Amino acid sequence: MGRTAVSAEDIKLKLVEAEEPDENDYRLQEQVGFILRKAHQRHVSIFAAHIADLTPPQFAALAKLHDVGETSQNQLGSLIAMDAATVKGVIDRLKARGLVELSKHEVDKRRLLVNLTAEGRKAVERLIPIAREITEETLAPLSSKEAAIFMRLLAKLA
Amino acid sequence: MGRTAVSAEDIKLKLVEAEEPDENDYRLQEQVGFILRKAHQRHVSIFAAHIADLTPPQFAALAKLHDVGETSQNQLGSLIAMDAATVKGVIDRLKARGLVELSKHEVDKRRLLVNLTAEGRKAVERLIPIAREITEETLAPLSSKEAAIFMRLLAKLA
DNA sequence: TTGATATCATTTGCATACGAATGAATTTGA
DNA sequence: TCAAATTCATTCGTATGCAAATGATATCAA
Numbered sequence: 616m617g618r619t620a621v622s623a624e625d626i627k628l629k630l631v632e633a634e635e636p637d638e639n640d641y642r643l644q645e646q647v648g649f650i651l652r653k654a655h656q657r658h659v660s661i662f663a664a665h666i667a668d669l670t671p672p673q674f675a676a677l678a679k680l681h682d683v684g685e686t687s688q689n690q691l692g693s694l695i696a697m698d699a700a701t702v703k704g705v706i707d708r709l710k711a712r713g714l715v716e717l718s719k720h721e722v723d724k725r726r727l728l729v730n731l732t733a734e735g736r737k738a739v740e741r742l743i744p745i746a747r748e749i750t751e752e753t754l755a756p757l758s759s760k761e762a763a764i765f766m767r768l769l770a771k772l773a
Numbered sequence: 774m775g776r777t778a779v780s781a782e783d784i785k786l787k788l789v790e791a792e793e794p795d796e797n798d799y800r801l802q803e804q805v806g807f808i809l810r811k812a813h814q815r816h817v818s819i820f821a822a823h824i825a826d827l828t829p830p831q832f833a834a835l836a837k838l839h840d841v842g843e844t845s846q847n848q849l850g851s852l853i854a855m856d857a858a859t860v861k862g863v864i865d866r867l868k869a870r871g872l873v874e875l876s877k878h879e880v881d882k883r884r885l886l887v888n889l890t891a892e893g894r895k896a897v898e899r900l901i902p903i904a905r906e907i908t909e910e911t912l913a914p915l916s917s918k919e920a921a922i923f924m925r926l927l928a929k930l931a
Numbered sequence: 932t933t934g935a936t937a938t939c940a941t942t943t944g945c946a947t948a949c950g951a952a953t954g955a956a957t958t959t960g961a
Numbered sequence: 962t963c964a965a966a967t968t969c970a971t972t973c974g975t976a977t978g979c980a981a982a983t984g985a986t987a988t989c990a991a
Contacts, residue, residue, distance in 0.1 A: 641836060641839075641840075641901045641904065641905070643833055643836045643837055643840065643853070645924070646904065646908050647816065647908050647911050647912055647923075647924065647927070648816045648817075648820060648829055648907065648908065648911060649829075649833060649853075649854075650924070650927050650928055650931045651809070651812055651813045651816055651911075651927065651931075652813060652829065652830075652854070653854050653931035654809055654927055654930045654931035655806075655809045655810060655813045656854065656978080656979095657930070657931060658805065658806045658809055659806075659978085659979090660979095662806060663979090670946065670947075671806055671807075671810065671947095672810075672946085672947065672948095673946090675801055675807060678799060678801045679801055681799075682799075682801065687969075687970095688969080688970070689968080689969055689970070690969095695801070695807075696807075696810070696811050696814065697947085697948080698948070698949060698950090699949095699969075699970060699971080700948075700949065700950085700970095700971080700972080700973095701947060701948050701949070703970075703971070703972090704946075704947070704948090705946085705947080708945095708946080720969095723956075723957070723968095723969085724955080724956060724957090724969095725955065725956045725957070725968070725969040725970070726956095726968095726969065726970085727969080727970065743799045746799065746804065747799070749806065750804050750805050750806065753805050753806060753809075753930070754805055754930070756929045756930055757926060757929060757930065761926055761929075764922060764926065765923070765926040765927070765930070766803070766805065766808070768915060768919055768922065768923040768926075769805070769808050769809065769812055769923070769927075770808055771914045771915060771919075772812045772815070772911070772912070772914055772915065772923070773808045773809075773811035773812035773815060814948080814949095817948085817949090818949095821949095821950095828976065828977075829977095830976085830977065830978095831976090845939075845940095846939080846940070847938080847939055847940070848939095855977085855978080856978070856979060856980090857939075857940065857941080858940095858941080858942080858943095858978075858979065858980085859976095859977060859978050859979070861940075861941070861942090862976075862977070862978090863976085863977080866975095866976080878939095881938095881939085881986075881987070882939095882985080882986060882987090883938070883939040883940070883985065883986045883987070884938095884939065884940085884986095885939080885940065932991100933990100933991090934989100934990090934991090935988100935989085935990085935991095936987100936988080936989070936990095937986100937987080937988070937989085938985100938986080938987070938988090939984105939985085939986080939987095940983100940984090940985085940986100941982100941983080941984085941985105942981100942982085942983080942984105943980100943981085943982085943983105944979105944980090944981090945978100945979090945980090946977105946978085946979090947976105947977085947978085948975100948976085948977080949974105949975090949976090950973100950974090950975090951972100951973085951974090952971100952972085952973085952974105953970100953971080953972080953973105954969105954970090954971085954972105955968100955969085955970085955971105956967100956968080956969080956970100957966100957967080957968070957969095958965100958966080958967070958968085959963105959964100959965080959966070959967085960962105960963100960964095960965085960966090961962100961963095961964090961965100
C-alpha cells in the first residue's frame with residue numbers, strides 16, 4: 616500500500632476507532648461476569664479442600680439455621696439466596712444425612728419448618744472455624760487493605 | 774444477678790472475646806464466598822434479561838471461538854475455564870443449534886476440533902455489543918473508579 | 932521398540948440453579 | 962363473606978460444574 620493511499624476500509628476503521636475504541640475486540644477475559652464465574656469456581660474449590668463432606672450451599676443452610684433457629688423452608692431459602700426449588704434439594708439432602716429435621720407449622724399448614732438436629736448443630740459449630748479459614752484463604756491473594764476494599768465493593772455489587 | 778457477681782460463664786465469655794472477637798458469631802452474609810455466589814447470581818440474571826437464548830457459558834464459548842478460531846474441545850475448555858465434562862455439554866448444545874460445527878483433527882485422532890458456523894459467527898457479532906451492556910449493567914452499582922479498582926482486585930482473586 | 936505416562940474425549944453420578952406449572956392453604960378486598 | 966390474589970411448597974425440565982472411571986491415541990524413556 617502506498618504511503619498516501621487511503622482506502623475506504625481505512626476510513627471505516629478510523630471512524631470506528633474514534634467512536635468505539637474496541638468495537639472489534641471483545642475481551643472475554645476482562646468481562647466482570649467471566650471473572651466473577653472464575654472467582655466463584657476458585658472459592659468452591661478452596662471450600663471443598665477444607666470441607667469435603669458439605670457443599671457451600673449446604674453449609675450456608677446449616678450456618679443460617681444455627682444463626683436464626685427454626686424457619687420455614689422458603690424463608691430459609693430467601694435468607695441464603697436460594698429459590699424454592701433449589702433450597703428444597705439442599706434441605707432434602709441435609710435431612711437424609713440427619714443434620715436437619717422437618718416439621719409442619721401448626722397454624723399455617725402450608726409451611727414446612729426446618730430445624731438443626733443435635734448432630735447438625737455439632738457439625739456447624741465444628742465447621743465455623745474452618746469456614747473462617749476458607750474465607751481467609753479465598754482472600755489470600757489480596758492484602759488486608761485490598762481485601763477490605765474488595766469486600767465493600769463486592770457487597771455493593773451483590 | 775448481683776452487681777458484683779461474676780460467674781464462670783462471664784469469665785469464659787470475656788476470655789473468648791479477648792482472643793477471638795467473634796468466635797460465637799459467624800456472619801454468613803459477610804463471607805466472601807457467600808457474596809461471590811450472590812454477585813454471580815445477579816450477573817447471570819442480568820445476562821438472561823439481555824440475552825434470553827444463550828447462557829453465559831455458551832456465549833463465552835462462542836466469543837472465544839470468534840477470538841481464536843478453530844480449537845480442540847478441551848483447549849477451548851481451558852480457555853474459558855471449563856473442565857472437559859462441562860465443555861462437552863456446552864458444545865453439544867451449541868452444535869445442536871447450528872452455532873458450531875465439529876470435525877476430527879487429521880493428525881491427532883484424539884482431538885475434536887470446534888469451529889463457528891456462519892450462523893454462529895453472525896450470532897456472536899450481533900451479541901458482542903449487548904454483552905458490553907451486560908458488563909456495564911453488572912458494574913452499574915459502582916462508580917467508574919470503584920469499578921476499575923474492583924476489576925483489578927477481582928482479577929487478582931480469580 | 933516397547934512399556935509407562937500423558938492427553939483428549941466421553942460417560943456416569945451427584946449437586947446447585949432457575950423458569951414454569953401445579954396444588955394446597957392463606958390472606959385480601961370488594 | 963367469598964372470589965381473587967398471594968404465599969408455600971413440590972415437581973419437571975434444562976443447564977452448568979466437577980469428580981471419577983474408561984477408552985482411544987500419542988508421547989516419552991529406558
